[in-house]
Amino acid sequence: MTTTSRWRALTHHHLFWPVAVLVVLLLVNVPFTPDFFSIKMTDGHLYGSLVSIVLFGSPLILVAVGMTLVIATGGIDLSVGAVVAITGALACSYISDQADQSALAGVLLAMGLGLLAAVVCGLWNGFLVARMGIQPIIATLIIMVAGRGVAQLITDGQIITINSEPYKLIGGGYWLTLPFSIFVVAVVVAVTVVLTRRTALGLLVESVGGNAEASRLVGIRSRRIKIMVYVFCALCAGIAGLMISSNTSAADGNNAGLWIELDAILAVVIGGTSLLGGRFSIGGTVVGALVIQTLTTTIYTIGVPTQTNLVFKAVVVIIVCLLQSPKFRAKVFSARLGAKSGAQGGGSPSAPAPAGTTAAATEAAPKMEVS
Amino acid sequence: MAEPQPVLQMTGIVKEFPGVRALSGVDFRLFPGEIHALLGENGAGKSTLIKVLTGVHSLDGGTITLDGESVRFASPLQAQQAGISTVYQEVNLCPNLSVAENIFIGREPTRAGRIQWKRMRREAAELVDRLGLDIDVTAPLSSYPLAVQQLVAIVRSVGTGDSVSGGSGTKVLILDEPTSSLDRGEVLELFSLMRRLKEQGVAILFVSHFLDQIYEVCDRMTVLRNGTLVGEHMVRDLDQVGLVQLMIGKALDQLEELHDHQLHSDVGETLLKAEALGRAGGIAPFDLEVKKGEVIGLAGLLGSGRTELARLLFGADQPDSGTVSIGGKQVSMNAPNDAIGAGVAFCSENRKTEGLVPDLTVRENIILALQAARGWTRPIPASQRDELVAKYIKALDIRPANPEARVGQLSGGNQQKVLLARWLITQPKLLILDEPTRGIDIGAKAEIQKLVVSLSEDGMSVLYIAAELEEVLRLSHTIGVLRDRRLVAQLTNGPEITTSRILETIASGEHQ
Ligand SMILES: Nc1ncnc2c1ncn2[C@@H]1O[C@H](COP(=O)(O)OP(=O)(O)OP(=O)(O)O)[C@@H](O)[C@H]1O
Numbered sequence: 001m002t003t004t005s006r007w008r009a010l011t012h013h014h015l016f017w018p019v020a021v022l023v024v025l026l027l028v029n030v031p032f033t034p035d036f037f038s039i040k041m042t043d044g045h046l047y048g049s050l051v052s053i054v055l056f057g058s059p060l061i062l063v064a065v066g067m068t069l070v071i072a073t074g075g076i077d078l079s080v081g082a083v084v085a086i087t088g089a090l091a092c093s094y095i096s097d098q099a100d101q102s103a104l105a106g107v108l109l110a111m112g113l114g115l116l117a118a119v120v121c122g123l124w125n126g127f128l129v130a131r132m133g134i135q136p137i138i139a140t141l142i143i144m145v146a147g148r149g150v151a152q153l154i155t156d157g158q159i160i161t162i163n164s165e166p167y168k169l170i171g172g173g174y175w176l177t178l179p180f181s182i183f184v185v186a187v188v189v190a191v192t193v194v195l196t197r198r199t200a201l202g203l204l205v206e207s208v209g210g211n212a213e214a215s216r217l218v219g220i221r222s223r224r225i226k227i228m229v230y231v232f233c234a235l236c237a238g239i240a241g242l243m244i245s246s247n248t249s250a251a252d253g254n255n256a257g258l259w260i261e262l263d264a265i266l267a268v269v270i271g272g273t274s275l276l277g278g279r280f281s282i283g284g285t286v287v288g289a290l291v292i293q294t295l296t297t298t299i300y301t302i303g304v305p306t307q308t309n310l311v312f313k314a315v316v317v318i319i320v321c322l323l324q325s326p327k328f329r330a331k332v333f334s335a336r337l338g339a340k341s342g343a344q345g346g347g348s349p350s351a352p353a354p355a356g357t358t359a360a361a362t363e364a365a366p367k368m369e370v371s
Numbered sequence: 372m373a374e375p376q377p378v379l380q381m382t383g384i385v386k387e388f389p390g391v392r393a394l395s396g397v398d399f400r401l402f403p404g405e406i407h408a409l410l411g412e413n414g415a416g417k418s419t420l421i422k423v424l425t426g427v428h429s430l431d432g433g434t435i436t437l438d439g440e441s442v443r444f445a446s447p448l449q450a451q452q453a454g455i456s457t458v459y460q461e462v463n464l465c466p467n468l469s470v471a472e473n474i475f476i477g478r479e480p481t482r483a484g485r486i487q488w489k490r491m492r493r494e495a496a497e498l499v500d501r502l503g504l505d506i507d508v509t510a511p512l513s514s515y516p517l518a519v520q521q522l523v524a525i526v527r528s529v530g531t532g533d534s535v536s537g538g539s540g541t542k543v544l545i546l547d548e549p550t551s552s553l554d555r556g557e558v559l560e561l562f563s564l565m566r567r568l569k570e571q572g573v574a575i576l577f578v579s580h581f582l583d584q585i586y587e588v589c590d591r592m593t594v595l596r597n598g599t600l601v602g603e604h605m606v607r608d609l610d611q612v613g614l615v616q617l618m619i620g621k622a623l624d625q626l627e628e629l630h631d632h633q634l635h636s637d638v639g640e641t642l643l644k645a646e647a648l649g650r651a652g653g654i655a656p657f658d659l660e661v662k663k664g665e666v667i668g669l670a671g672l673l674g675s676g677r678t679e680l681a682r683l684l685f686g687a688d689q690p691d692s693g694t695v696s697i698g699g700k701q702v703s704m705n706a707p708n709d710a711i712g713a714g715v716a717f718c719s720e721n722r723k724t725e726g727l728v729p730d731l732t733v734r735e736n737i738i739l740a741l742q743a744a745r746g747w748t749r750p751i752p753a754s755q756r757d758e759l760v761a762k763y764i765k766a767l768d769i770r771p772a773n774p775e776a777r778v779g780q781l782s783g784g785n786q787q788k789v790l791l792a793r794w795l796i797t798q799p800k801l802l803i804l805d806e807p808t809r810g811i812d813i814g815a816k817a818e819i820q821k822l823v824v825s826l827s828e829d830g831m832s833v834l835y836i837a838a839e840l841e842e843v844l845r846l847s848h849t850i851g852v853l854r855d856r857r858l859v860a861q862l863t864n865g866p867e868i869t870t871s872r873i874l875e876t877i878a879s880g881e882h883q
Pocket residue numbers: 371388389391392393411412413414415416417418419420460770771779780781782783784785810812
């Protein structure tokens with residue numbers, strides 16, 4: 001009895017399904033790559049599939065974490081991919097103009113410049129959404145489209161390559177045996193959690209997303225909050241932009257962060273945050289981003305033909321989303337449930353149920369867990 | 372005399388929500404051509420019984436028969452197609468669609484697959500007319516006050532059976548607290564409509580916390596307490612005292628107590644002064660003075676501008692003329708923030724769209740206003756927060772008394788209490804209550820009225836809006852009378868002021 005109720009509590013935890021999918025995806029890799037879970041130490045650096053998943057997933061986690069807060073207010077930010085490109089382009093073009101590309105001061109300035117541009121983009125988005133009342137999807141579409149153009153302008157349509165040791169650290173370097181970007185991600189995630197849950201920001205964000213009119217009448221300054229989350233989201237995208245350009249030591253205005261907004265939105269949804277706004281889960285988003293990155297890795301390891309890559313990804317995403325829906329879960333698992341209760345009914349002294357009743361019972365069962 | 376067959380019979384109904392047993396083995400039956408009241412305290416399980424019947428919730432046990440056949444509806448649509456029309460407690464229409472569209476949504480008259488807009492508008496106008504309503508069916512629903520929206524929901528459900536083909540005709544009409552924000556006039560219209568339908572043989576299930584209405588219109592009643600059936604009686608066999616005793620399990624005498632309480636007389640200096648405050652289309656410019664510790668009641672018919680007046684005093688709508696000063700200082704009322712900063716609180720009549728955040732917990736909803744005032748950087752310390760929340764859950768008897776429960780899962784009356792708690796916790800100087808007892812059961816209603824009295828004794832000013840004139844009269848020092856979006860009179864309460872005197876003032880619309 002207690003074990004079943006504990007199992008129930010576990011399966012009802014909001015992180016249960018995302019984590020379950022992540023574990024399954026990881027296990028799928030084992031037959032194809034037997035040493036999938038092993039981690040080796042080479043030259044004082046840890047290597048292994050798990051480390052690479054986190055390393056390559058870092059930019060996505062960052063972008064998705066920022067996106068989570070925007071979505072929680074009932075908005076969406078399509079411009080994050082363009083912000084990634086702009087930030088990388090600005091930082092790299094500044095560094096490439098320096099006589100000594102490895103000078104720390106220059107690199108720090110370049111990063112500051114890039115992040116400043118990201119913040120400006122966020123302010124612009126926030127201004128359009130909160131002040132002008134433009135639909136978020138339209139408001140952020142502007143930078144999504146125009147931003148790539150700006151990035152191209154900065155790089156003169158070229159791919160700028162740089163050679164800077166300190167800059168390389170952010171996205172490609174190691175620290176304490178681990179990829180440095182993992183620390184960056186950990187810090188950003190921790191800061192976000194503290195910022196939203198140790199203050200009242202999370203509550204106010206969820207309130208604005210949950211019922212905007214009620215929030216206004218309760219005196220929440222929702223404009224300010226919306227501007228804050230768009231700026232924060234752009235800042236996260238900016239850090240991701242630095243990371244991506246640092247990893248390749250190059251700025252590619254065209255391809256850096258291309259389609260990352262879609263992956264980020266997916267990660268947020270897989271993590272259990274509703275696109276309608278309201279309740280959000282940073283932990284869920286991190287798991288969601290890891291699911292997507294693992295999926296990408298899995299596609300390579302099990303050798304899905306390149307042309308069916310996207311179809312495969314889509315199928316997995318659909319399964320995850322279906323699993324998130326209580327209605328769907330109830331439908332699928334009800335067959336089993338119905339059979340069980342039928343068996344119990346048969347054993348009890350009450351009248352043997354005619355076929356019609358059992359059918360009705362199984363039919364009604366699908367909605368049992370819908371709350 | 373052999374009793375006729377019930378059209379609807381529910382036996383041994385069980386419904387469990389995680390952690391709550393909402394219904395445990397309830398029996399209920401409904402005969403054709405009767406109006407049957409379903410009664411019980413807030414959270415007794417009335418709405419849940421209706422929802423398991425119509426397929427909103429699944430059933431965990433028991434059987435339902437309709438016309439002698441065993442049924443189980445998987446969705447509200449199925450129930451409707453089987454002849455059960457329902458108006459749920461919370462109006463769930465589309466505010467941005469027109470009234471006509473709302474009435475016909477999902478069953479628009481079509482020809483060759485295309486919607487016949489003209490016919491739809493004409494039929495909608497006819498239906499609305501039958502209820503004696505004077506509204507423009509092409510206007511968006513959101514342009515009307517909650518009471519009208521509630522009436523539109525009723526029109527929609529009544530219209531299903533007789534005007535539109537496709538259904539088998541309404542056999543059962545369910546109304547879950549349809550009168551909670553209606554005035555006497557609309558209530559009478561609704562009752563005559565209900566009686567007409569009853570004569571046609573429709574069985575009507577009626578939920579209300581207004582016991583007088585039950586005695587006025589119902590034939591039979593079923594009483595629930597804590598999810599169990601406590602009795603089914605003919606209305607003529609049980610008097611109000613006996614009924615209340617059945618509902619709450621003990622005798623209730625607080626109501627009497629309140630009837631002859633004395634209004635306290637120590638009303639202080641002026642707190643708020645509005646001069647020529649007005650908004651085109653909302654309310655004509657008015658002057659109003661609220662003193663410290665004073666209760667001002669607003670009386671008027673539906674659409675007379677009571678809510679609009681209150682919203683201006685809170686900055687919920689922007690005034691386009693006039694000034695407000697609070698404590699002698701002029702305040703610009705451009706947003707609720709300004710008013711809240713000056714110590715004004717506003718408890719909206721529309722808890723669903725303007726009040727609660729359904730996904731947040733009871734605790735979060737209760738502290739929301741206080742937290743918003745402190746700003747996001749200064750969260751209320753957890754211990755203080757929990758203490759405050761526990762105190763108000765207890766004071767208002769919110770059930771279940773679980774601060775972690777999602778507000779959306781509470782019964783209607785308990786949601787209303789959460790909304791009240793949210794504003795009480797901010798300890799405002801002026802508390803504006805727009806229909807604060809909407810959907811609240813008779814015991815809790817008396818408690819809330821007593822609370823208003825004691826708050827005003829402690830120096831809080833209250834602006835009180837209620838459709839029930841007795842309620843306004845009982846509590847207020849001053850009664851503001853509104854008519855046609857104009858504040859036409861301010862009467863000082865005294866022995867010579869009666870409900871009929873107020874009604875006269877409303878009718879004559881005399882400026883005094
Ligand atoms: N979706 C839900 N999830 C969990 N609990 C629920 C849900 N809906 C109702 N309940 C619980 O079931 C009980 C009965 O609620 P119900 O809404 O039927 O009361 P009611 O009699 O209609 O009260 P009221 O007069 O306040 O409208 C309450 O304890 C309520 O908290």
